[in-house]
Each structure stands twice: as C-alpha cells, then as structure tokens.
Amino acid sequence: MDTFTADQVHVLVRDAFMRCDTSASNADSVATALVAAELAGQTGHGLRRVTSYCGQSLSGKVNGHATPSAEKVAAGTLKIDAANGFAYPALDLMQDLLPDMARQCGIAIAGISRSHHCGVAGVIMEKLADAGLVALMFANTPGAMAPWGGNKALFGTNPIAFAAPQSKGGAIVVDVSLSKVARGKIMAAKQKGEAIPEGWALGPDGEAVTDPNIALQGTMVPLGDAKGTALALMVELMAASLIGANTADKASSFFDAEGPAPGVGQTVIAIDPTKIGGENVLDRFADMADSIAAQSGARVPGHRRQQLKQELMANGIGIPADLKAEIEALGK
Amino acid sequence: MDTFTADQVHVLVRDAFMRCDTSASNADSVATALVAAELAGQTGHGLRRVTSYCGQSLSGKVNGHATPSAEKVAAGTLKIDAANGFAYPALDLMQDLLPDMARQCGIAIAGISRSHHCGVAGVIMEKLADAGLVALMFANTPGAMAPWGGNKALFGTNPIAFAAPQSKGGAIVVDVSLSKVARGKIMAAKQKGEAIPEGWALGPDGEAVTDPNIALQGTMVPLGDAKGTALALMVELMAASLIGANTADKASSFFDAEGPAPGVGQTVIAIDPTKIGGENVLDRFADMADSIAAQSGARVPGHRRQQLKQELMANGIGIPADLKAEIEALGK
Numbered sequence: 001m002d003t004f005t006a007d008q009v010h011v012l013v014r015d016a017f018m019r020c021d022t023s024a025s026n027a028d029s030v031a032t033a034l035v036a037a038e039l040a041g042q043t044g045h046g047l048r049r050v051t052s053y054c055g056q057s058l059s060g061k062v063n064g065h066a067t068p069s070a071e072k073v074a075a076g077t078l079k080i081d082a083a084n085g086f087a088y089p090a091l092d093l094m095q096d097l098l099p100d101m102a103r104q105c106g107i108a109i110a111g112i113s114r115s116h117h118c119g120v121a122g123v124i125m126e127k128l129a130d131a132g133l134v135a136l137m138f139a140n141t142p143g144a145m146a147p148w149g150g151n152k153a154l155f156g157t158n159p160i161a162f163a164a165p166q167s168k169g170g171a172i173v174v175d176v177s178l179s180k181v182a183r184g185k186i187m188a189a190k191q192k193g194e195a196i197p198e199g200w201a202l203g204p205d206g207e208a209v210t211d212p213n214i215a216l217q218g219t220m221v222p223l224g225d226a227k228g229t230a231l232a233l234m235v236e237l238m239a240a241s242l243i244g245a246n247t248a249d250k251a252s253s254f255f256d257a258e259g260p261a262p263g264v265g266q267t268v269i270a271i272d273p274t275k276i277g278g279e280n281v282l283d284r285f286a287d288m289a290d291s292i293a294a295q296s297g298a299r300v301p302g303h304r305r306q307q308l309k310q311e312l313m314a315n316g317i318g319i320p321a322d323l324k325a326e327i328e329a330l331g332k
Numbered sequence: 333m334d335t336f337t338a339d340q341v342h343v344l345v346r347d348a349f350m351r352c353d354t355s356a357s358n359a360d361s362v363a364t365a366l367v368a369a370e371l372a373g374q375t376g377h378g379l380r381r382v383t384s385y386c387g388q389s390l391s392g393k394v395n396g397h398a399t400p401s402a403e404k405v406a407a408g409t410l411k412i413d414a415a416n417g418f419a420y421p422a423l424d425l426m427q428d429l430l431p432d433m434a435r436q437c438g439i440a441i442a443g444i445s446r447s448h449h450c451g452v453a454g455v456i457m458e459k460l461a462d463a464g465l466v467a468l469m470f471a472n473t474p475g476a477m478a479p480w481g482g483n484k485a486l487f488g489t490n491p492i493a494f495a496a497p498q499s500k501g502g503a504i505v506v507d508v509s510l511s512k513v514a515r516g517k518i519m520a521a522k523q524k525g526e527a528i529p530e531g532w533a534l535g536p537d538g539e540a541v542t543d544p545n546i547a548l549q550g551t552m553v554p555l556g557d558a559k560g561t562a563l564a565l566m567v568e569l570m571a572a573s574l575i576g577a578n579t580a581d582k583a584s585s586f587f588d589a590e591g592p593a594p595g596v597g598q599t600v601i602a603i604d605p606t607k608i609g610g611e612n613v614l615d616r617f618a619d620m621a622d623s624i625a626a627q628s629g630a631r632v633p634g635h636r637r638q639q640l641k642q643e644l645m646a647n648g649i650g651i652p653a654d655l656k657a658e659i660e661a662l663g664k
Contacts, residue, residue, distance in 0.1 A: 074607045076408045077438025106409025107441040107601070111608045134574060150627030154620070162566045164573075172569065174562045206629070223556030230506045230633050231563075233620070234468075234494045237504065241616040242466060242496075242609050249623070269439070269601065275406045276443045277574050284573040288486070288565070291581070295482030297538070301562050 002324075003316030010035050012319075012327055013050055019331030020054035022064030026089050033088040037120045038317050039309040044184055045119040047323060052255050053086070054330045059257035062086055062116055068093050076105035079243070082115040084261035090115055091124055091266070098270045099131050106275035111243030112266040117141075117254040121161030122175030122302065124268075129163035129171035134271040137161045138238040140264050143248040145179060146219040148229040151206030153219045156248040156264070157183065158235035163302070164273070166285040173302025178232045179220040186212045186220075239265045334656075335648030342367050344651075344659055345382055351663025352386035354396030358421050365420040369452045370649050371641040376516060377451045379655060384587050385418070386662045391589035394418055394448055400425050408437035411575070414447040416593035422447055423456055423598070430602045431463045438607035443575030444598040449473075449586040453493030454507030454634065456600075461495035461503035466603040469493045470570040472596050475580040477511060478551040480561040483538030485551045488580040488596070489515065490567035495634070496605070498617035505634025510564045511552040518544045518552075572597045 004012070010031045017027035030053065037046035057064035066085025070093050072078055078097055082090035094110045101108035118124065118139045128135035141156030157179040163171045181200050189196045190212035198208050201215035209215045222228030240247045245265025252259045273281040289300045336344070342363045349359035362385065369378035389396035398417025402425050404410055410429055414422035426442045433440035450456065450471045460467035473488030487510075494506040513532050521528045522544035530540050533547035541547045554560030572579045577597025584591045605613040621632045 074438035074604075075436065076440070077604075077607045079608060104407065105437045105439075106406035107437075107439055108408070109439040109603060109608060134570075147624045147627055147630035150624070150630030152627055154623050154627075160563070160566075162569075164569050172565070174566045176556075176559045176562050180556070223559050224508075224512070225555075227508045227555050230508050231492070233504070233624075233633065234492075234506045237494075237496050237617060237620060238466075241620050242603070242605055242613060244609055244613070244616065247620065247623075271441060271574070272406075272409075273574055275409045276411060276441060277576055281574060281576070284576065285569060288569060288573050288579065291486050291579075292479045292482070292565075295479055295484055295486075298479035298482030301565065 001318040001320050003318045005316055006035055006039065006313060009038065009047070009317050009319065012324070013047065016050055016054055016327050016330040017057065017064065020057050020064065022057045026064055026066070026086060029088040029092050030086050033119050035317075036123050039312050040120050040123050040305045041308045042120045047319060047327065049117070050327050051330060055257040058331070061252070061257050061259065061261055063261075070097055072097075072101070076101055076108040078108065078110040080110055080112040082112050084114045084263065085116070087112070087116045087118045087266065091118065094268055095127055098268060099128065099133055102133055102270035103272045107269065107271045110268045112268070113243050113245040114261065114263050115245065115266055116262055116264065118266050120175065121159045122163065122173045122305070125161045125163035125175075126171050126173050126302065128268075128270050129165040129173070132165055132272075134164045134273045135162065136269040137266060138235045139266045140236050140239040140245065140248050140251070142251040142253055142262060142264070144183065144220045145222050145229065145232050146202070146206065147233070148226040151202065151204065151219065152249070154247070154249050155229070155232040155236045156251070157220060158232045158239070158248075160231070160235060164285045165282055166289055167282040168286050169289065169303070170306040171302055172285060172289055172300055173305065178222050178228050178235065180223045180228070183220060186215050190216065238267050243267055333650040333652050335650045337648055338367055338371065338645060341370065341379070341649050341651065344656070345379065348382055348386055348659050348662045349389065349396065352389050352396065354389045358396055358398070358418060361420040361424050362418050365451050367649075368455050371644050372452050372455050372637045373640045374452045379651060379659065381449070382659050383662060387589040390663070393584070393589050393591065393593055395593075402429055404429075404433070408433055408440040410440065410442040412442055412444040414444050416446045416595065417448070419444070419448045419450045419598065423450065426600055427459055430600060431460065431465055434465055434602035435604045439601065439603045442600045444600070445575050445577040446593065446595050447577065447598055448594055448596065450598050452507065453491045454495065454505045454637070457493045457495035457507075458503050458505050458634065460600075460602055461497040461505070464497055464604075466496045466605045467494065468601045469598060470567045471598045472568050472571040472577065472580050472583070474583040474585055474594060474596070476515065476552045477554050477561065477564050478534070478538065479565065480558040483534065483536065483551065484581070486579070486581050487561070487564040487568045488583070489552060490564045490571070490580075492563070492567060496617045497614055498621055499614040500618050501621065501635070502638040503634055504617060504621055504632055505637065510554050510560050510567065512555045512560070515552060518547050522548065570599050575599055
C-alpha cells in the first residue's frame with residue numbers, strides 16, 4: 001500500500017467527482033470532507049465512499065451541481081436547503097454562517113434539509129469547536145432501527161455528535177451512533193459467512209437472530225435497548241421532523257444509485273461558551289479533559305483521532321492499490 | 333393505602349417544607365414538582381424525597397429561603413443562579429423567561445448553576461412542550477460513573493430529557509439517565525441481601541462485581557458501555573463545565589443533610605419549532621407518534637405517563653400510611 005500526502009489524496013478524489021458530473025466547488029467540498037474522514041481514521045466514511053458517491057451523482061440521485069442556500073429566519077435560526085446535493089457543501093455553508101449567529105445570541109441553530117450522508121459527524125463539530133464554539137449535531141440516516149417492542153425501522157442509526165474547545169490542546173469530541181454495533185459489522189459477517197452474536201440485530205418480525213442475512217432484512221438493536229431507542233427517536237425528531245427533512249423510513253440508501261435522493265436532515269446547535277460560561281469556561285473544559293486523562297486506561301474522546309491526524313499528515317495516507325485504481329477509473 | 337387528591341397531597345408536602353425552614357413560595361414550588369413526579373408515576377422522585385429534602389433545608393445544606401435570580405446575557409442566553417436552594421424555584425424561573433427568548437431568536441439556552449436535584453427531567457421538559465416549544469435538558473448529578481477504562485467517578489448518571497409538542501394529544505417525552513440501571517436497584521439488592529448481575533456496576537478498582545455492597549463503593553456502568561460514557565461526558569460538559577456548576581466529582585449527595593450544597597447544574601435548550609420548521613411542524617411530530625403507535629408492542633415515550641396522570645387525577649394518589657405519618661411529623 002503506497003502512501004500519499006493529504007493534498008495528493010484531495011486531488012485524486014476531487015478529480016474523480018469532477019469527471020462524474022459534479023461541479024468543481026462541490027467536488028472540492030466533498031474531497032475535503034472525505035480526506036478529513038481518512039485523517040480521522042474513519043476509512044468507512046472516507047475514500048471507500050467515492051465510488052458509491054460518484055455513482056449517485058452520475059445517476060442523478062445526488063445533484064452534483066446543486067448549490068445549497070441559506071435563509072436566516074430569526075436571529076438565532078438558519079434554514080439551509082442542501083437541494084438534494086451532497087451534504088458537505090451545505091455543511092460548509094453552515095460553518096460559514098452559524099458561528100456569528102451563535103456569538104450574537106449566545107446560541108444558534110441550523111437545520112439542513114434535502115441532505116445526504118454527513119460522514120464523520122464529530123469532524124464537523126470539531127471545526128465549530130476550533131472556531132471557539134460548543135457544538136452539537138443530530139443527524140438522521142436511512143431506516144435501521146425500530147421503536148422498542150416494534151419491528152419496522154422508523155429511525156436511522158442516528159448519530160449524536162458534540163465538540164467543546166478547551167484552553168490547551170484539541171477539542172473534546174463525542175461522536176456516537178445509536179445502534180449497538182455498526183451495520184458494517186453485520187455486512188462483514190455476511191461476507192465471511194459467519195454468525196453474528198445475538199443482541200446485535202432483530203429479524204423482520206422482531207425476532208432474535210444470529211444469521212447476518214436475516215439480520216440485514218430486519219432492524220439494528222440500539223445501544224442500551226429501550227433507552228437507546230428513545231434517544232434515536234429524539235435524534236429523528238430533531239434532525240428530520242423538526243426541520244421538514246425526510247424521516248428514516250422515507251429516506252433512500254446512502255450507498256446505491258437508485259431511486260430518489262435520500263433527503264435526510266442534519267440539525268446543528270452552536271453555543272458561544274463565553275456568553276453563558278464566562279471567561280474561564282475553556283479552562284473548565286480543559287480540567288475535565290485532564291481529569292479523564294489522569295485515570296490510567298481512560299482517554300479523552302477525540303484526542304486519539306487528533307493524534308492520528310498528525311501522524312497521517314506527517315507520514316502520509318495509505319491507499320490500497322485497487323482502491324486507488326478504482327477511483328482513478330471513475331467517469332472515464 | 334389511602335388515596336388523596338393532588339391538592340391534598342400538595343398541601344401535605346408544602347406544609348412540611350414550611351415547617352422545615354423553607355419559604356412559602358419555595359415550599360409551594362417544591363410541592364408542585366414532587367406531586368408532578370407522583371402523577372408521572374415516578375415515586376422515587378416524589379413523596380419519598382420529602383424527608384431527605386426537609387433534612388437538607390433544616391441542616392442548611394439547602395437554603396430553603398433562597399431566591400433564584402436570572403440574568404439575560406445575550407438575546408438567546410439566560411444565566412440562572414439557584415443560589416444553593418432547591419432546583420425547582422430556579423426551574424420555574426427558567427420556565428417563565430426562556431419561552432419568549434426562544435420565540436424571539438428561534439432558540440434559547442438557560443444554564444442553572446448552584447442547583448440541586450431536578451427530579452423528573454422529562455416532566456420539566458414537558459411543560460416547555462406544552463408551551464409550544466421543543467425542549468432539551470442536560471442535568472448532572474453527584475459522581476456515579478467513571479470514564480470508560482477508568483475507575484473514579486467523574487460523571488453522574490446524567491439524564492438527557494427531551495420533549496416535543498404535537499398537533500394532537502400530549503407531548504412526546506424522552507427522559508433517559510445514562511447508567512445501565514438505576515442506583516436504586518443496587519440499593520434494593522443490598523437491602524434484600526441479593527447479588528446483582530455482572531455488568532450493572534464496577535468495584536472501586538474498576539473490577540466486575542456482583543456484591544451490591546462493593547458495587548456501591550465503586551461506579552455504575554453506563555448504558556451502551558463506551559458509547560454511553562461518551563454521552564455522559566457530553567452531559568457533564570453541557571450541564572456543569574459550560575455554565576460553571578459543580579462537576580459530578582465535586583457534587584455532594586442529593587440524599588443526606590451533610591456537607592456543602594451539591595451545586596450541580598442544569599442546562600436547558602428551548603427551540604421554537606415553527607421558526608425553523610414552519611407551520612406544519614407539529615403535524616410532523618404527530619406523524620412520528622402515530623407511526624410508533626401503529627406498531628403493536630411499541631409505545632410513544634411520554635404517553636403512558638400522561639395516561640397515568642389522568643388516572644391519578646381522577647382516582648387520587650395513594651400514599652402509604654407510614655410515609656404520610658412521616659411527612660406529617662417533619663419539623664414538629
């Protein structure tokens with residue numbers, strides 16, 4: 001596996017999108033986000049997505065030429081229409097506009113509708129933290145989890161992401177999807193022909209399953225069972241129902257190129273910590289990070305990811321030869 | 333067990349607090365909250381707390397005569413000082429002031445510091461939903477959970493509560509504390525001399541335990557293990573570090589009458605759903621509730637509690653004779 005600089009990987013990805021019916025500015029935004037996912041060690045949200053994304057812009061499921069638009073409907077409220085394009089240009093627009101609104105009111109909210117896969121939610125929140133804000137995001141995804149006791153998927157795996165800046169070192173970043181395990185683990189078990197542990201997923205009738213093929217026709221089990229389902233509902237209401245995005249049961253796949261756009265939603269809340277917390281607030285966040293780091297065996301969420309980024313920036317990002325060839329062949 | 337009207341129970345509780353060095357208005361506020369907890373079926377946050385609360389106002393750990401104060405530091409930001417009194421008068425002040433701020437900016441945040449036990453977080457959020465707002469609360473509690481891999485409690489059981497109004501019927505209410513099981517279950521096992529299942533709690537050195545006595549010296553296991561711990565950290569940062577309240581490791585007990593005030597925090601975010609979501613937003617919330625209710629075996633969070641309230645309002649609240657006698661004897 002050869003390694004490449006972040007800039008080289010950016011060009012590789014950007015050019016693939018530009019060959020696949022995506023505008024230069026959108027290709028640039030998507031490439032930046034996918035490289036950031038690689039740098040965060042989240043390869044499942046990085047270059048492994050390029051072929052799938054490009055297929056969707058070629059088929060028109062995603063509008064590669066969409067221009068997101070924003071409307072400030074109140075002093076602290078921003079409505080963003082991703083216009084059935086990729087999510088990243090809309091998230092960039094949020095990043096441009098929301099911080100000043102948060103600084104003015106002390107808090108501000110943005111709802112991004114007609115959106116698509118938001119990738120690594122924690123990385124997006126970390127950018128707001130790097131701008132001095134406390135940030136919270138709710139994102140919905142295509143149907144994956146049933147209400148507790150039910151058997152039809154009404155909620156996605158629905159990440160909650162949060163970041164807080166601190167006075168020394170990188171942001172504290174929480175990024176938690178609400179399924180007990182990632183769906184990718186079940187897909188991996190299917191490919192290997194292995195059974196999955198009971199408790200990861202339910203079959204189409206809500207029954208316990210260990211066969212990954214049946215599990216993939218059913219629903220994922222949330223973390224913390226009934227409590228986790230309640231949190232997934234909260235995320236669904238915040239990310240979709242509140243802002244008029246498609247709920248999980250109506251959202252098409254983030255992977256294939258078929259059908260209408262997913263039309264999912266992301267809702268972001270940004271808080272100016274100095275308004276509500278005064279001048280020492282970043283020291284208090286640092287104190288918490290220090291208290292965690294002082295316990296052997298414990299680590300501060302986000303910090304391993306930040307270390308990895310530094311290592312990859314210094315040593316290069318490895319790309320398997322077959323993946324590189326696949327990306328280079330897209331749109332040719 | 334005799335039953336009493338909500339008004340009768342209110343007078344019983346209010347008068348006990350007035351005999352125990354608590355001002356009439358604070359006694360009224362606390363009684364209203366504890367009766368609301370009973371009506372929600374959350375008896376562990378209801379009348380069972382009166383003796384403990386009154387002991388704390390008598391000892392001065394809680395200032396029964398505190399007057400909470402609010403300062404609007406930005407258009408969408410409210411700082412509330414509970415002044416080491418009970419939490420409920422401060423939460424009442426939040427309920428009075430935050431909705432108009434949320435309607436103006438589309439979103440508003442309140443941080444309540446020098447606070448105490450907030451009781452049933454979902455009931456407080458439901459009041460904001462009944463005023464037409466989407467509401468989200470983070471509350472920290474005395475140290476109960478360690479960072480993942482560690483063994484010293486830095487986080488409380490830290491509830492997240494959420495409520496959304498809908499166009500027909502009662503609010504959707506999510507109320508989730510982040511420990512796998514309530515500490516009360518371990519205390520009950522101790523009283524019965526029974527072992528607890530592995531996975532509920534860890535001992536003082538972070539080891540797996542089944543002895544409830546050792547478990548009570550250690551830490552609670554979060555729901556969803558590492559993911560739940562990350563959410564507990566998020567709540568701790570939002571409810572305490574952000575607003576300058578005591579973090580869980582510095583907060584004294586909500587139960588005994590010893591030592592300084594707990595000084596914990598509650599952070600509430602209120603959103604005007606019509607600003608960001610337009611005029612049909614309450615119908616979309618209702619659609620989600622209907623989709624859940626349509627699945628046999630599933631139920632809409634908050635609705636069972638609302639039914640119970642109607643039943644108890646009609647039929648009366650049962651109070652065990654010994655508990656009633658105990659409350660009547662307080663401060664005499």
